[in-house]
Amino acid sequence: MLVKNFDHLWELAKEKQGKRIAVVSADDVEILHIIDMAEAEGLAEFVLLGDADTMREIIAKEGFKIKAELLHQPDHAQAAQKAVEMVVGGEAGTLMKGMLHSSTFLKAILNKEKGLNTGRHITQVSLMEKEDADGLMLLTDCAISVAPDLMGKKEILENAVDLARGLGYEKPKAAALASVEVVNPAMPETVDAALLTMMANRGQIKNCIVDGPLAFDNAYSAEAARIKGIDSPVAGNADILLMPNLTVGNAVSKAISYVGKKNLIAATVGARVPVVFNSRTETDKGKLYSIALANYLVD
Amino acid sequence: MLVKNFDHLWELAKEKQGKRIAVVSADDVEILHIIDMAEAEGLAEFVLLGDADTMREIIAKEGFKIKAELLHQPDHAQAAQKAVEMVVGGEAGTLMKGMLHSSTFLKAILNKEKGLNTGRHITQVSLMEKEDADGLMLLTDCAISVAPDLMGKKEILENAVDLARGLGYEKPKAAALASVEVVNPAMPETVDAALLTMMANRGQIKNCIVDGPLAFDNAYSAEAARIKGIDSPVAGNADILLMPNLTVGNAVSKAISYVGKKNLIAATVGARVPVVFNSRTETDKGKLYSIALANYLVD
Numbered sequence: 001m002l003v004k005n006f007d008h009l010w011e012l013a014k015e016k017q018g019k020r021i022a023v024v025s026a027d028d029v030e031i032l033h034i035i036d037m038a039e040a041e042g043l044a045e046f047v048l049l050g051d052a053d054t055m056r057e058i059i060a061k062e063g064f065k066i067k068a069e070l071l072h073q074p075d076h077a078q079a080a081q082k083a084v085e086m087v088v089g090g091e092a093g094t095l096m097k098g099m100l101h102s103s104t105f106l107k108a109i110l111n112k113e114k115g116l117n118t119g120r121h122i123t124q125v126s127l128m129e130k131e132d133a134d135g136l137m138l139l140t141d142c143a144i145s146v147a148p149d150l151m152g153k154k155e156i157l158e159n160a161v162d163l164a165r166g167l168g169y170e171k172p173k174a175a176a177l178a179s180v181e182v183v184n185p186a187m188p189e190t191v192d193a194a195l196l197t198m199m200a201n202r203g204q205i206k207n208c209i210v211d212g213p214l215a216f217d218n219a220y221s222a223e224a225a226r227i228k229g230i231d232s233p234v235a236g237n238a239d240i241l242l243m244p245n246l247t248v249g250n251a252v253s254k255a256i257s258y259v260g261k262k263n264l265i266a267a268t269v270g271a272r273v274p275v276v277f278n279s280r281t282e283t284d285k286g287k288l289y290s291i292a293l294a295n296y297l298v299d
Numbered sequence: 300m301l302v303k304n305f306d307h308l309w310e311l312a313k314e315k316q317g318k319r320i321a322v323v324s325a326d327d328v329e330i331l332h333i334i335d336m337a338e339a340e341g342l343a344e345f346v347l348l349g350d351a352d353t354m355r356e357i358i359a360k361e362g363f364k365i366k367a368e369l370l371h372q373p374d375h376a377q378a379a380q381k382a383v384e385m386v387v388g389g390e391a392g393t394l395m396k397g398m399l400h401s402s403t404f405l406k407a408i409l410n411k412e413k414g415l416n417t418g419r420h421i422t423q424v425s426l427m428e429k430e431d432a433d434g435l436m437l438l439t440d441c442a443i444s445v446a447p448d449l450m451g452k453k454e455i456l457e458n459a460v461d462l463a464r465g466l467g468y469e470k471p472k473a474a475a476l477a478s479v480e481v482v483n484p485a486m487p488e489t490v491d492a493a494l495l496t497m498m499a500n501r502g503q504i505k506n507c508i509v510d511g512p513l514a515f516d517n518a519y520s521a522e523a524a525r526i527k528g529i530d531s532p533v534a535g536n537a538d539i540l541l542m543p544n545l546t547v548g549n550a551v552s553k554a555i556s557y558v559g560k561k562n563l564i565a566a567t568v569g570a571r572v573p574v575v576f577n578s579r580t581e582t583d584k585g586k587l588y589s590i591a592l593a594n595y596l597v598d
Contacts, residue, residue: 128558146478146486179445179549187445189546216553217580224557224580247488248547250478252554254515258523259427260559281516281523 002168003296005133006263006289009167013043013292019093020045020068021276021294022083024108025076027054028099029062030280034287036064043288044295047071047092049079076100080108084115087273093298096276096291109271116272121145123156124277125163126253127265127293138164138172138240139256142249143266143279150192153242154205157196159269160240161208166274166297173233174200174240175219176212177248181230183213189244196242208240209233216241216252265289273298301467302595304432305562305588308466312342312591318392319344319367320575320593321382323407324375326353327398328361329579333586335363342587343594346370346391348378375399379407383414386572392597395575395590408570415571420444422455423576424462425552426564426592437463437471437539438555441548442565442578449491452541453504456495458568459539460507465573465596472532473499473539474518475511476547480529482512488543495541508532511541515551564588572597 003009026032027050035046045068048055052072059066073079080100086092097105110117124143127136140160141148148156157174164172176193183194193212200210211234217224222236243249256262263286268277276294278287302308325331326349334345344367347354351371358365372378379399385391396404409416423442426435439459440447447455456473463471475492482493492511499509510533516523521535542548555561562585567576575593577586 177550179546187546216550217557220553220557227580243550244546247478247486247543248550251476251515251542251547252550254519255551255554256558258516258519259555259561262558281526 003136005129005136006265009265009289009296010041010043010292013296014041016044016295018044018295018298019090020047021094021096021291022046022086022092023048023050023068023096023098024080024083024105025050025098025100027051027058027074029058031098032058032062032064032066034278034284034291035068036062036066037284038288038291039066039068041288043292046096047086049073049083050098076104077108080105081111081114084108084111087116088114094273094275094294096294097278102277105277109275118270118272120155120159120270121152122268122270123159125160125267125269126249127267128256128262135239136164136167136169137238139243139249139253139264140240141243141246142253143246144268146246148245150195153192153196154199155270157205157208157210157240157242160242161205163267163269163274163297164239165207169239170207172208172239173237174208174210174242175214175234175238176210176242177216177219177244178213179215181214181218181228189213192244193242210242211235212242214238263289265293267293302435304428304435305564308564308588308595309340309342309591312595313340315594317343317594317597318389319346320393320395320590321345321385321391322347322349322367322395322397323379323382323404324349324397324399326350326357326373328357330397331357331361331363331365333577333583333590334367335361335365336583337587337590338365338367340587342591345395346385348372348382349397375403376407379404380410380413383407383410386415387413393572393574393593395593396577401576404576408574417569417571419454419458419569420451421567421569422458423548424459424566424568425548426566427555427561434538435463435466435468436537438542438548438552438563439539440542440545441552442545443567445545447544449494452491452495453498454569456504456507456509456539456541459541460504462566462568462573462596463538464506468538469506471507471538472536473507473509473511473541474513474533474537475509475541476515476518476543477512478514480513480517480527488512491543492541507539509541510534513537515540562588564592566592 026048051074190213225235325347350373524534
């Protein structure tokens with residue numbers, strides 16, 4: 001099933017009869033507000049870990065209609081560990097980060113014995129709708145990997161390819177971004193982009209077509225690529241934009257969101273299941289979409 | 300006079316009785332097409348350097364109404380040098396790049412004896428309209444300076460401050476961008492951003508208020524800054540976004556243009572006069588705006 005746009009994903013999530021999402025440290029009004037909305041929309045079912053009294057108080061005070069089971073786990077680290085155990089044991093489909101430190105949340109997920117570690121780094125993907133809303137474009141990494149080297153970029157790309165395949169893109173096209181389309185040793189990101197292209201050509205990166213270096217305009221717009229005389233299977237037609245580093249990914253995704261007024265869905269990938277990991281500054285709609293995405297993707 | 304938005308700039312350029320713009324290597328149909336439109340709109344007057352026969356042929360064949368003087372200068376380097384001499388001698392207000400290599404064009408401008416060199420590097424600014432179209436925002440550098448060090452960033456900022464002041468922003472507010480708002484030695488752009496802030500506080504960078512590191516969302520949106528608890532005179536109110544490097548500037552400006560569908564005006568600054576230096580992939584409207592900008596700014 002090819003997921004065409006955000007509305008389509010929303011409908012697919014509502015139809016899905018999946019396992020519950022375990023919310024770690026849900027004893028917070030903003031988190032419970034999102035859970036309340038997600039339940040009302042039928043996007044997913046939840047189990048909430050946190051201080052049970054606090055959760056009950058907030059739910060009563062705010063008039064939330066939350067039906068999810070509440071588990072008393074006031075300690076953040078223990079709540080994270082318990083939620084991971086629930087996923088490992090099949091009692092939950094995936095995890096959602098509530099009001100706790102990112103490092104505490106990730107530490108439980110990445111625990112080598114009891115966690116959801118796959119050996120790959122945890123990376124981030126921002127999804128947006130393509131121009132004609134007839135397809136999704138994945139931007140990665142916009143939030144987690146600061147300055148990946150070549151093999152780090154390979155992992156980021158592989159995580160995004162797996163996500164794209166989960167969304168029905170059997171052999172996604174990936175543009176390795178730089179600021180120019182030629183190899184220039186003075187611009188190290190052009191070197192990495194060219195190497196990733198050849199690694200895909202040689203089968204070292206599987207299930208995708210990679211081309212780079214490409215500048216943003218050539219990756220995004222077939223017309224811009226044509227004017228520049230770029231012959232590429234990816235230019236103007238990219239499913240994945242691989243960012244050269246976090247600074248680029250962060251600024252580009254924020255520019256698209258704040259200047260371009262486009263919704264982006266954040267996904268956190270690389271663990272055994274995609275987890276829900278929203279920024280506080282994310283819009284309610286963005287947070288609901290990322291819950292829909294996780295519910296759709298996990299068993 | 301505070302230039303409020305692109306329409307305002309357009310009107311100011313039409314009212315301006317300035318010197319002609321000398322177009323270097325104008326013997327090209329795309330370049331002459333833009334000149335024809337700019338003349339028809341009354342945005343500027345021109346003098347065209349290039350192969351005179353070729354220019355006449357194109358003008359006749361395309362039915363252009365161009366009234367500009369044609370100077371026979373078929374050699375690119377000589378045309379660039381002659382155009383610079385015209386600006387130095389007061390016969391032209393500034394230069395516009397036609398169909399020649401960027402390096403040939405810039406070499407003539409930066410010639411130490413006969414050029415328009417100020418001792419500063421030539422840098423690029425992309426202008427966009429603020430959200431409410433009641434002000435301009437300058438993004439720099441999005442096209443020229445690949446990996447500036449601290450002092451290079453200081454020059455880029457100073458060039459942008461001069462441009463902002465030419466547009467009526469007496470003491471522009473500049474955000475030094477990074478991907479986070481805290482100083483982190485593992486993210487060198489956060490260190491440079493903090494140092495630029497302190498350099499402005501100490502009067503080493505004049506005529507502006509600088510704050511950084513700021514992430515794009517905090518620089519652009521007062522609401523995002525408030526949610527993050529950032530107290531800053533610049534957050535949510537920036538006139539200048541100083542990019543950490545070209546890769547960020549290039550990708551952010553292209554994302555705003557291609558995804559956000561916003562017009563950007565490209566300006567090339569750091570020489571004695573702002574010059575017109577458009578990319579081939581720029582829209583006609585964008586090219587006309589950059590002519591309007593140059594005509595408005597030069598004497």
